[in-house]
Structures are given as structure tokens and as C-alpha cells.
Amino acid sequence: MIGGGIAGMESSAHLAAMDYEVTLLEKDSRLGGKLLKWERLFPTMRLGSEVLAFLNQGVEKHVAVHCNTEITEIHRKAAAFHIHTATGRTYEADAVLVTTGYDLFDARKKEEYGYGIYENVITSAELEAMFAEGKPLHTADGRIPKRMGFIHCVGSRDEKVGNVYCSKVCCVTAVKQAIEVKEKHPETDIYCFYMDLRMYGMHFEAMYKQAQEKYGINFIRGRLSEACENIDHSVLLKAEDTLSGRPLKMSVDLLVLMVGFIPSEGTKAVGKMLGLEFGVNRFFKTCDQHTLTNVSNVPGVFFAGACTAPKTITNSITDARAAAATIATYLEGKAISARTIENQK
Amino acid sequence: MKKEGKEQLWKDYQKEIADDRYFYVRSCVRQNFFPGSETAFLKILQEELGKDVYEHPCHTTCTGIGYHADVVPFDTAMTVVARQFAIMTESGYHNLVPSCITSFGLYTEILETWKHFPEVEARVREYLYKATKRDFRVPENLAHASDVIYKFRSEIAAKGKFRLVHHETGRPLKVVEHIGCHYAKMFPDKGVGGAEYPYVLTGMIEEWGGEVVDYPERRHCCGFGFRQYLVQANRGYSMSCSHKKFESMEPYAPDLILTNCPGCPMFLDRWQYAISEMEGKTYGGDGQGIPVFTYEELAGLVLGYNPWDLGLQMHQVACEPVLDKMGIPYDAAAKYLDKHGHSLGQPLQPQKLKV
Numbered sequence: 001m002i003g004g005g006i007a008g009m010e011s012s013a014h015l016a017a018m019d020y021e022v023t024l025l026e027k028d029s030r031l032g033g034k035l036l037k038w039e040r041l042f043p044t045m046r047l048g049s050e051v052l053a054f055l056n057q058g059v060e061k062h063v064a065v066h067c068n069t070e071i072t073e074i075h076r077k078a079a080a081f082h083i084h085t086a087t088g089r090t091y092e093a094d095a096v097l098v099t100t101g102y103d104l105f106d107a108r109k110k111e112e113y114g115y116g117i118y119e120n121v122i123t124s125a126e127l128e129a130m131f132a133e134g135k136p137l138h139t140a141d142g143r144i145p146k147r148m149g150f151i152h153c154v155g156s157r158d159e160k161v162g163n164v165y166c167s168k169v170c171c172v173t174a175v176k177q178a179i180e181v182k183e184k185h186p187e188t189d190i191y192c193f194y195m196d197l198r199m200y201g202m203h204f205e206a207m208y209k210q211a212q213e214k215y216g217i218n219f220i221r222g223r224l225s226e227a228c229e230n231i232d233h234s235v236l237l238k239a240e241d242t243l244s245g246r247p248l249k250m251s252v253d254l255l256v257l258m259v260g261f262i263p264s265e266g267t268k269a270v271g272k273m274l275g276l277e278f279g280v281n282r283f284f285k286t287c288d289q290h291t292l293t294n295v296s297n298v299p300g301v302f303f304a305g306a307c308t309a310p311k312t313i314t315n316s317i318t319d320a321r322a323a324a325a326t327i328a329t330y331l332e333g334k335a336i337s338a339r340t341i342e343n344q345k
Numbered sequence: 346m347k348k349e350g351k352e353q354l355w356k357d358y359q360k361e362i363a364d365d366r367y368f369y370v371r372s373c374v375r376q377n378f379f380p381g382s383e384t385a386f387l388k389i390l391q392e393e394l395g396k397d398v399y400e401h402p403c404h405t406t407c408t409g410i411g412y413h414a415d416v417v418p419f420d421t422a423m424t425v426v427a428r429q430f431a432i433m434t435e436s437g438y439h440n441l442v443p444s445c446i447t448s449f450g451l452y453t454e455i456l457e458t459w460k461h462f463p464e465v466e467a468r469v470r471e472y473l474y475k476a477t478k479r480d481f482r483v484p485e486n487l488a489h490a491s492d493v494i495y496k497f498r499s500e501i502a503a504k505g506k507f508r509l510v511h512h513e514t515g516r517p518l519k520v521v522e523h524i525g526c527h528y529a530k531m532f533p534d535k536g537v538g539g540a541e542y543p544y545v546l547t548g549m550i551e552e553w554g555g556e557v558v559d560y561p562e563r564r565h566c567c568g569f570g571f572r573q574y575l576v577q578a579n580r581g582y583s584m585s586c587s588h589k590k591f592e593s594m595e596p597y598a599p600d601l602i603l604t605n606c607p608g609c610p611m612f613l614d615r616w617q618y619a620i621s622e623m624e625g626k627t628y629g630g631d632g633q634g635i636p637v638f639t640y641e642e643l644a645g646l647v648l649g650y651n652p653w654d655l656g657l658q659m660h661q662v663a664c665e666p667v668l669d670k671m672g673i674p675y676d677a678a679a680k681y682l683d684k685h686g687h688s689l690g691q692p693l694q695p696q697k698l699k700v
Contacts, residue, residue: 108354111541112564117350228561229346231596236561 001025001063001097002071002083002270005033006055006313007305007320008099013058014324020331023091024059025069025083027266031059033101037125039132041313042169042176043203051313066091074273081300095300095327096274098284099320100266102306105155105163105259112226113151113257119233120145121255123154124170127177137184137254140233145188145253148181149237150174151224152194156260165281167260167310171198174258175211182215191218191252193239201312222248227255261310274301284308288341294323302327346559351542358529358539362496363486368438369400370429372445373410375639378611381656383444385641386490393504393648394497398442401432409447409527413571420472423455423465427473430481441484442493446606449489450527453535456483487535489528491605491640495537495545498552506649509555512672517556518600521635522546523567523590523613525606546603549640553647562593568616569608587616591628591635598630601667602637613637618661621697632699634662646673653679658689663700 001008004026016022030036032055038048059065070086074096083091107115107123115121119140130137139145152174156167171194178190197219199205211217222239230236235255241248263282271278277297279285284307287295294302304323305316329337367390371383390396408425411417433441443449459466466483473479494501502508509518524543529536538544541564547557566573568587573579590613594602604610617634621627629635637660638646645655652673657664658680668675681689694700 108350111354111539115350116353117347117542119347226564228563229559230561233346 001099003033003099003101003266003305003307004028004031004065004067005099005101005305006035006051006316007101007307007323008033008097009055009059010317010320011097011099011304011324011327012063013055014321015327016062017058018324018328020328021064022062023064023066023093025071025085025091026065026067027070029067031056031065031067035313037132038128040176040180042172043201043207045176045180055317071270071273074270076300079300095302095331097302097304097323097327098267098270098274098276098296098307099303099305099323100270100307101264102261102267102310103264105161105167105262107154107257107259109161110154110158110257113154113224113255114227114229114235115257118227118229118235118255120229120235120253121227121257124150124173124177124256124258127256131177131180137181137188139253143253144185147189147191147234147250147252147254148178149235149250149252149255150178150190150192150258151255152192152197152258153223154257154259155262157195163260163262163281165310166198168198168315169310169312170258170260172201172204172207174256175199175204175208175217177256178217179207179211179215182217189218190215191220191250193220193222193224193237195223196221201314220248261306264307267307274298276301279308281309288343291339291341294319294326300330302330351544354542355538355544358534358537358544360488360492360535360537361486362488362492362537363440364496365396365440366438367396367398367440367442367493368433368436368484369398369490370404370407370441370443370448371400372443372448372607373406374611375444375607378607378659379639379642379656380659381645381654382639382641385645385650385655386444386494388650389497389501389641389644389648390493394500399436399438401436403432404429407443407445407448407451409445409451410571410575412451413447413527414575415572420469422451423458423469424472424476426452426455427469427481428477428479430483431473431477431479433484434481435479439482439485441487442490443487444490444607446489446525447527447608449487450525450531452484452487453532456487457532459483489545489605491528491545492537494640494644495548498549501644501647502552502554505553505647507647507671507673509550509553509643509647509671511670517554518667518670519558519597520550520555521558521560521563521594521597521599521602522550523563523602523604523606523609525604525609526566526570528605546605546640549643550603553643558594558597558599560594560597562590565590565593567604567606567609568612569606574608574612583612584616584619587612588620591617591620594635595628599635600670601643602635603640603643604637605640610637610639614661618695618698621695625697627698629662629666632697633666634698634700636660636662636664636667638664638667646671649673651675653682654684661700662698 073084277285529540533540573583614637
């Protein structure tokens, strides 16, 4: 297993439960990946740490976990993969599952939003870190914001930055974070700027409705054209309210950019080492979009989680279990693993 | 405002600017609007810095104004520009330096078009040959004249007699920098510092001792915007754009505005008068306006040139407050005299704006 995030942990747990000898390699010092940084999860507001504890139950004592492990080279000798690490160790495997996940879009690339330049522009990950650390919500000069803005689709569905795909989780994350702010500071006014709200998951729509009816969160259909800094360091927003068909200009004390998913650096590096194919959106390309969703172009190498596309935690867990089943049938030489489907162009 | 964030971004937008042997092409309108600017550019490059700058007597408009006003088709604009390239080639130069931002934008757009669509370049070569029997090489380097002044900003500072600081208090003058839209908004990587936080004028201001004012409507159009002004019925929109900028920059109390486009200093300067007449509002201190300068004019002041030789008497907003702050001596009685000492005539006094 390459990558000890949600998908890597859950696949490892299931394969170990099927009595396979599983080695999980993780570059960071702890398992959990991005989940470590998210305090509460949509749509239930469950603590992320509870999901992590659940995943750990399947890994602890069952899986050989090697953290702080950086992979430098992978090659195949006969039927086995030889995985070399920066510490000089080599691991052998009959099959490799790649679960290298995603990175967050670097919001500085949306230069016109002023992230890294304006003092009161932060990312959704930074807001979550404030929640996780138990720090009170504050502006750069320590005030509780009277007005906050959330900008959806930062680095997603945006040809200008080269990412045309939807990151799937940002809409509902904005709704979740806006509700959390309102629960902590009911006096703070919140404005969410969106293109369209993709509330596809069970209970997402109810959460969105609750955000409006119970918490009075404002949703404005319009993409931010630019942000500027006022003399008092608040952030001036310019957008078009496309429902009223009018340009809109307003100031907020704190602006949150809902940053999307991009393929992780680990995905790029491991893909190069193994000769894996990448899709048009630079995530890994699976053998088929409908059926062989865990299968790579290299026999014996499989995928799970957000290394193939943006996924929710629920999707990643489901995908990880599917990958475990796929790998098991491959290792057992079952006929089912030899199924093919006509390639779609 | 985090300066280090901008500095990080500026690293991503550096461009190659040739250091000598420039083929200079003038603006259609700048000599009417700000008659000393292009002359000052040539003087600074040739006399102060010893550079080879050549302007061919047969160069023409690039047609950029007509192109952006939708009265000149792109093929025509490309053929006229191809002719400029041809006379540059015939003159033995490779580094093109346009004075005008719109020309710079149009040259950039044409070169990018030809890079991606070589068949268009071949077609334009054929047009030019049929019309003039001329051929050309594309420029090896294209830089706007403000890029060139930016490149030599340290040399200008070293030779300078004055700095952008209050000569009595040592306070850095607060400068609003306004970049022409066609400089980098179409092709961000062709401008020093990119499109959102351009560095070309900021670099000059900082090097010469001033402090840049970043205000909320910094990116907004000056009010020229071609069809906002060229179509008479739209001129209220032109003025409202300038008004929006003045209202936005006013709380920062800037000492001056620095520009790099032909239209921007014109509209930011003249509309201050028009707004004062219409609204009774002025944006500088004590009923005065905020003086507006071109980068050549400001470089000339730093180098100690006579303000009236730079054509500053042609500004609507009086430049004297900036001269006084920088400690630049000037002969008030000579403001409206030509170089032979003859009177140019006195302009009428505005009702509200103090000049």
C-alpha cells in the first residue's frame, strides 16, 4: 500500500482481514492523511477523529505500517515489485495499491483573490485548522468577523487555472463551515458565492436548507471576479449576482476560499516510477470509468481513493473496500479478475 | 497587505528586456496629451544612458485604437504592424520598443497569434509583399518603453538629483501606480509583475524613494476604455470609472499618480477638472487635484530636468505640489513660455480646482 490516508488504511484493513500480508508505506509521521486536519465532517458534524479511530481498528496489529517512508524507486523483478525507500530499505510485493490521494489547490494561483497578499483571505483548510485547534475565529488583527464570505470552486471548474473538473466536496464543506461559524458566532453575517450548489449526497440538500432557514446564511449565485483590500484591511468583493442580473460589490472582514483537489505530488511521483497512465485531469487514469475503476494500466498495480478523482470520505472508504476485493481476486488468480471491457475513447 | 506575497508573485513574472539597440515607435496621441514624455524618453536613453535608440521617419500608427474600437479589422492591423517590423528590419534593429501601451498589447497579440497560427503570419507576409514589396523579421525582443525605464531604474536613481521623498521631512511620497489595461491584462506573462499586481511602475517608485499605495479600485480602468470615451454617448461611463478610482484612492491621500499608458494620465488628469466643475469635489489637499505623471516625466524630474521642458505645464492638475515636496526648483513665471521665451498664452482658471 502506497499512502496511509483513508483509502490506504481501509484497503489494508480488509486485505489483512483476508489474511494477506500487508505493508503500508506512508511518507508522513502518522496515518490518516488529510483526515487528520479536518475537525468535523459533513453532513453529520461527526468528529474526523472518530472516523480515524474506526479506520485504525482495522490497521492496528494487523498491518505492517511504516511511516516517515519516502519511496525513491519501484521496479518489477519477475512477478514481484521491489519498492526502494530513502532509508535504503526494499520491500517486495506481489501487488501494489496506490492510494496517494490529493493535494489542495494552491489558492495563490487565483491571483485576483489575493490569497497570501491580503491579510484577511484564508483557505477552507486554514479555517478548519482554526476549528481543530479550538482557536476562536478571528481576523488578522484578532477581531471576531462581523461579515464573512465563502467563495466556492476556487481552483475547480476553472479553465483559467487548468482545472475543469468539480472537486465534489467544496460546496457542502462551505455549508458545513458556514454553519459552524454561525453556531460559534450567531452575530456574524455569512455570504456564500457559488456557481451552482452540488448537493448530491444524502442529507446534503437538507443541510443546505437548514443553513438558509435556521442559520440565515446568504447564498449568492455568482462567481467572484476579484477581491481587493480596503484601508481597514477588510476585503472588498466584486461579483455578479446572476439571479438578480446585477453587479455586486460588498466588503467582508474575513474571506474563505474553498480550495479544490489537485493530484498530489506523491501521485505524480509514484505514477512516474510505475509507468502509470494519467487522465486528462492529471489524476490517475483507471482502466475503465464504469467497471475497472480500481485497475491501472500496469498489471498488479491498483488504485483507491482520491488519486483517481476527487472523492468524499464515504466514497474513498467504499472505493478502498472495492480495491481490496479487486486485489484479492487478482492475487488468487480468479477468473473474475481477467474480465475485460471494450475500451472507450 | 503582505509585501512578501507580492514579491513571491513578482518572481513568476519576469521578462527579458533588451539592454540596447532599440527601434522606437511612437504613440499616436501622447505627443498631444503629454508632449514632453517621448522626448524625455529619448533623452534619458540616449544622453543619460548612452543607448542606441532609433526611430524611423516613416513609421506609422499601429492602428491599435481603431482595432480596439472595432473600426480596423485584425488583418489590416496585422499588415500595418508587419510594415513596422519591415522598416525595423530594414534599419538593422531587432528590439522593438513601443511608446504606447495599446501598441504594445497589439504587437504582443499579433506575435502570439502568429506563434500559434503560422498560416496567419504567412498570409500577412503575402499581404505586405503585395502592397509594399517588403519583407520582415519578427522582433527578437518586444518591450514597452516603461519596461525599458524599469530596467534602468537603478541607473536613473544613481544619476538622479531628486528623490520621491519630502525634501523637508524625509517622508516617502505616497504614489498611486496605474497600469494601462493593454500592458498585461491580455497576456499576464508579458508584463513585469503580471496582470494583477504589476511591478513595472512599483519598481520605479520604490527605487526612486516613494511608497506605493494599493487601494481597492487599483485594477479598475482609468476611464478611457476606448469605446467608453470614443463613443460620445458613453462618456458619462468614462467619467464614472475615473470617479470610482478617485473616491477609492482618496482615503490614502496619495501625493501623485504614476501611469504608463497614453490614455490613463489623460483621463485621470483631465477628469479631475471635470469632476470638480460638476461635483465641486477635488481629491488633493487644499482644493487641489492629485498630480498625474507619465513614467518619463517622473524619471525626468528625478534626473533634475526642467519641469517645463518636460511639458508639465500641459497638465490640467497642477504639478507644483509634487515639485515643492521633492524640493525641485522651478520658475513659475516661465511656466507658459516656449523655448524661445515667447508666451504660449495662459489657460483659463477652473472654478473649483486650484491650479
